[in-house]
Amino acid sequence: MSVERHSQAVRASDRDRDEVLVRLHTAFAEGRLSEAELDERIDVTLAARTHGQLRAVAADLPATGAPRVAPEGSDRAPAGRFQLAYKGSVKRAGRWRLPERFTVAVYKGTGLLDLRAAELDGQVTTLRVLAYKSTVEIIVPPGIRVETDGVGVSAEVHGVPPADAPVVHIRGYAYKGAIEAKDRIRRA
Template structure:
């Protein structure tokens, strides 16, 4: 990372780029290119150039409840992840792919309330995962921690309970693109 800019300033630019991508204002390739420039920026002026031409920031959401009685819950692609996401299902499976999602802040808490269905959560490669607040009833928790590839990744905190299903959390793998 370049320069001695405060981390929260750089993080704000990163989140703004991701929000612009989720809103359709940037292609994935353009967002990736601008993210690289943001991480290398050494001055506030360089950071301002990275977000030049983007729409004005929208206020972040504070919570969303996703619930189902007996069906599947699936989220993938470029979807917005609020700072707090409550996911409840009595009998269904849960699949959350956060690898291309846009987070409303640097941390997200996913509160699970699952009965007999399991959950599979895919996090970005640079995410930090915290699972201390989740309990599993019948089956064990499956997660292999990995070192973040870039500093400044989101913190994904999973809390709540999984009854008779298994919780699997894994990091997404991205191939390096030639530039």
């Protein structure tokens, strides 16, 4: 048996499957995979028994840590549009700038996005949130219109915002977790 065929047949561990799941969720958060593609590939990953099967699942995706191509006419890609937590947490609070498109991916951890003092770059802000076995909480200030879609996304926002209110559109996918948008923090 050749070395390459042997490495294809080596049994995959839970950690190997977890690494591929993080890669898939990152690709989803970057817009490389649709929700349907992500669901399909998660099923294949969880059923994979060998390294060869795992490699096939993500063969068309960039390698983890691959350099990103900057848009034409710029010296570098824009910063501050993506946050990832792997078995940890993401927290943004206080005064910070929120770009029109912002992505958060949390794998087996927690996330808090407190927008009450955030400076919104546009009238419509799109938050793409992925919570894999995680909870991501989004706190919005009064007077913001919140729109949600996806799986495992809920919103509890009180009052009626004015017609010209800024919009925060939350597109989310929670697998064995939750994405919660609210305008009040519950005290324990």
